[in-house]
Amino acid sequence: MIIKQLSMERESVSMWEISFVVPPNHETLDFKFLLKPKHSDAPCFVEEGPSRLLIGGALGEDARHALFKLDNDEVLEYQVFVKADRVSPFDLAASWRAYQDNFRPSSVRWIPDVSINSAPQTGGENGSSAGLELDLEHYVVPAPSTSAHVYAANMTENPRSLISGSGGSSFSSKPKGMEVNVPDSSKVFPSSGMVESKSVGTFSPLQKQDSQRGIFVDRGVGSPRLVKSSSSNIFSSDLNLGTGTKNSMPAAAGAVAAAAVADQMLGLKEDRHLAIVLVGLPARGKTFTAAKLTRYLRWLGHETKHFNVGKYRRLKHGANQAADFFRADNPEGMEARNEVAALAFEDMLSWMNEGGQVGIFDATNSNRRRRNMLMKLAEGKCKIIFLETICNDKNIIEKNIRLKIQQSPDYAEEPDFEAGLEDFKNRLANYEKVYEPVGEGSYIKMIDKVSGHGGQIQVNNISGYLPGRIVFFLVNTHLTPRPILLTRHGESQDNVRGRIGGDTAISEKGELYSKKLANFVGKRLKSERAASIWTSTLQRTILTASPIVGFPKIQWRALDEINAGVCDGMTYEEIKKNMPEEYESRKKDKLRYRYPRGESYLDVIQRLEPVIIELERQRAPVVVISHQAVLRALYAYFADRPLKEVPHIEMPLHTIIEIQMGVTGVVEKRYKLMD
Ligand SMILES: Nc1ncnc2c1ncn2[C@@H]1O[C@H](COP(=O)(O)OP(=O)(O)O)[C@@H](O)[C@H]1O
Numbered sequence: 075m076i077i078k079q080l081s082m083e084r085e086s087v088s089m090w091e092i093s094f095v096v097p098p099n100h101e102t103l104d105f106k107f108l109l110k111p112k113h114s115d116a117p118c119f120v121e122e123g124p125s126r127l128l129i130g131g132a133l134g135e136d137a138r139h140a141l142f143k144l145d146n147d148e149v150l151e152y153q154v155f156v157k158a159d160r161v162s163p164f165d166l167a168a169s170w171r172a173y174q175d176n177f178r179p180s181s182v183r184w185i186p187d188v189s190i191n192s193a194p195q196t197g198g199e200n201g202s203s204a205g206l207e208l209d210l211e212h213y214v215v216p217a218p219s220t221s222a223h224v225y226a227a228n229m230t231e232n233p234r235s236l237i238s239g240s241g242g243s244s245f246s247s248k249p250k251g252m253e254v255n256v257p258d259s260s261k262v263f264p265s266s267g268m269v270e271s272k273s274v275g276t277f278s279p280l281q282k283q284d285s286q287r288g289i290f291v292d293r294g295v296g297s298p299r300l301v302k303s304s305s306s307n308i309f310s311s312d313l314n315l316g317t318g319t320k321n322s323m324p325a326a327a328g329a330v331a332a333a334a335v336a337d338q339m340l341g342l343k344e345d346r347h348l349a350i351v352l353v354g355l356p357a358r359g360k361t362f363t364a365a366k367l368t369r370y371l372r373w374l375g376h377e378t379k380h381f382n383v384g385k386y387r388r389l390k391h392g393a394n395q396a397a398d399f400f401r402a403d404n405p406e407g408m409e410a411r412n413e414v415a416a417l418a419f420e421d422m423l424s425w426m427n428e429g430g431q432v433g434i435f436d437a438t439n440s441n442r443r444r445r446n447m448l449m450k451l452a453e454g455k456c457k458i459i460f461l462e463t464i465c466n467d468k469n470i471i472e473k474n475i476r477l478k479i480q481q482s483p484d485y486a487e488e489p490d491f492e493a494g495l496e497d498f499k500n501r502l503a504n505y506e507k508v509y510e511p512v513g514e515g516s517y518i519k520m521i522d523k524v525s526g527h528g529g530q531i532q533v534n535n536i537s538g539y540l541p542g543r544i545v546f547f548l549v550n551t552h553l554t555p556r557p558i559l560l561t562r563h564g565e566s567q568d569n570v571r572g573r574i575g576g577d578t579a580i581s582e583k584g585e586l587y588s589k590k591l592a593n594f595v596g597k598r599l600k601s602e603r604a605a606s607i608w609t610s611t612l613q614r615t616i617l618t619a620s621p622i623v624g625f626p627k628i629q630w631r632a633l634d635e636i637n638a639g640v641c642d643g644m645t646y647e648e649i650k651k652n653m654p655e656e657y658e659s660r661k662k663d664k665l666r667y668r669y670p671r672g673e674s675y676l677d678v679i680q681r682l683e684p685v686i687i688e689l690e691r692q693r694a695p696v697v698v699i700s701h702q703a704v705l706r707a708l709y710a711y712f713a714d715r716p717l718k719e720v721p722h723i724e725m726p727l728h729t730i731i732e733i734q735m736g737v738t739g740v741v742e743k744r745y746k747l748m749d
């Protein structure tokens with residue numbers, strides 16, 4: 075679209091920009107121009123006169139000037155040349171929504187209209203018409219803040235003993251060169267982290283009180299009872315087998331699979347805590363892998379923490395240590411590095427002693443001496459599995475290194491990228507000289523997992539439920555970038571009536587969404603050959619998927635909505651009235667509450683584990699059309715949200731959540747196609 079301003083209004087060019095607005099029946103594609111203040115949030119103005127028409131997907135040239143009456147009765151007149159091969163209904167609809175919302179342009183659903191003063195003279199390659207290609211951006215709505223762009227190492231545990239006031243440190247001096255720009259993870263992403271109650275199935279003080287009063291109804295996975303009773307402590311107290319601490323393992327009744335709980339009960343004491351010790355040269359994806367594994371295990375209900383020795387080093391010795399600090403023949407550097415490694419490991423052991431289950435210990439740990447030191451520290455306290463990441467592809471390593479210079483706090487204060495690069499390569503060379511691949515103990519080696527061929531996993535001396543799951547997870551994960559689109563079905567007839575569960579068809583509005591979704595998917599995945607559409611086995615998702623063509627559709631029972639058991643088909647009001655105890659129990663603990671003869675959110679998470687593994691394994695895009703509770707659980711995995719938040723995550727109808735899995739982790743984008 076080229077917009078030419080009439081000469082008399084030249085001075086307004088810096089103040090206004092033109093967009094368009096479409097009346098509510100925008101499917102007919104008539105529209106009006108919209109004059110938007112360029113640099114303020116003030117209301118915008120709709121063009122005077124009759125609507126313009128979009129004919130056959132193309133906007134013919136319209137010689138009519140666009141007239142805008144401003145508040146002060148001033149009239150602005152523009153000559154607008156439309157030069158677009160195609161104007162998308164999506165653009166127009168989005169524009170209408172932007173107008174509808176507050177009668178002002180939305181900075182979120184930004185409309186790539188052409189600002190008056192940057193209009194190209196003629197429609198060349200760089201002309202604005204390109205901006206009018208169907209632009210799904212118009213549907214973008216803000217996603218809740220996530221840690222997606224935060225360097226994973228910054229999200230790891232804060233050193234107990236290096237943080238002022240926590241005491242117990244072998245470092246008595248104040249950290250020198252204290253890193254100032256390490257974001258406090260709780261501030262960046264308040265919800266990152268763990269289930270604060272330390273329990274996903276053990277009773278919390280709250281539950282205990284309630285159960286004593288006979289109110290709380292626990293139908294956690296581990297509970298044998300279905301009847302309303304003060305049953306919450308049956309499972310968990312029996313399982314308090316005694317590390318002698320207040321958070322004794324296992325703490326996962328109702329959350330993790332029974333086999334894991336059994337392992338915790340029957341295994342040796344030291345086997346009840348697991349340390350996954352990363353091994354590898356710098357820039358081999360250790361922190362990346364550690365963060366991903368932490369997210370997976372937490373989601374499954376295992377208490378897991380990520381300890382990054384780099385963070386300890388930065389706090390103790392400053393962020394800008396040059397490559398020499400990492401030389402094996404620099405005794406001071408070696409001592410300092412071993413010291414912070416030991417400190418981080420001790421912190422991890424202390425946390426395990428307080429009930430922590432899996433510690434992910436993230437450092438190079440690249441020679442036997444260091445690993446021996448860790449094994450000594452772990453003796454009788456936890457089981458160690460080394461996880462080595464090996465990469466033989468020079469191009470990938472080069473890319474990783476460049477990414478590291480950009481992301482790592484080590485180079486945050488190095489303005490010269492090339493200087494940073496050289497220093498990091500020298501550091502790497504220092505590590506390479508003394509690197510000894512793992513050959514001892516229990517280990518998992520990930521070799522060339524990032525190559526196009528998927529690489530391989532080597533495993534030695536691995537047993538037990540959790541190590542087995544970890545291996546399975548690692549076998550299936552990869553870094554091929556691809557989008558995963560999550561959406562609820564279009565509005566169902568039961569949604570209209572406020573009834574939960576059921577298996578009704580979709581409403582008229584739901585049908586409209588199914589068409590819009592099909593359009594969206596067609597556009598978004600138009601260049602994807604191998605994408606697939608996953609639905610549940612319930613009508614409302616299958617019907618929502620039906621207008622989508624050109625992609626295989628798969629029905630998963632695991633994607634069916636939370637089973638509301640005896641409450642299926644009721645409204646929340648009816649449950650409150652007829653089964654007040656059930657209603658209250660759910661309100662109190664929506665995560666653990668299990669509907670009589672139905673499921674809890676924790677049950678849903680457990681049954682979704684194969685879905686997560688399959689989503690990790692797929693290399694092509696996947697569209698998941700499912701239900702509110704199920705999508706909350708899936709989303710929580712990708713967004714690294716703590717379990718306690720899962721039942722309360724907003725999961726609106728008619729909105730697509732796009733998860734991009736790629737080299738820097740998980741990035742989210744949301745599109746709202748309609749209300
Ligand atoms: N298994 C892997 N092999 C090689 N590169 C990987 C692997 N996993 C992730 N990466 C990539 O390596 C980059 C740098 O990883 P990072 O975790 O910071 O390295 P490290 O902790 O080993 O220094 C990541 O951004 C990711 O793109």
Ligand SMILES: O=P(O)(O)OC[C@H]1O[C@@](CO)(OP(=O)(O)O)[C@@H](O)[C@@H]1O
Pocket residue numbers: 562563566569573574575576635636638700701702703721
């Ligand atoms: O856990 P709550 O918040 O009740 O949400 C789950 C409920 O959402 C509903 C709608 O109320 O899901 P959906 O329509 O997406 O299948 C119910 O079927 C389901 O019981």
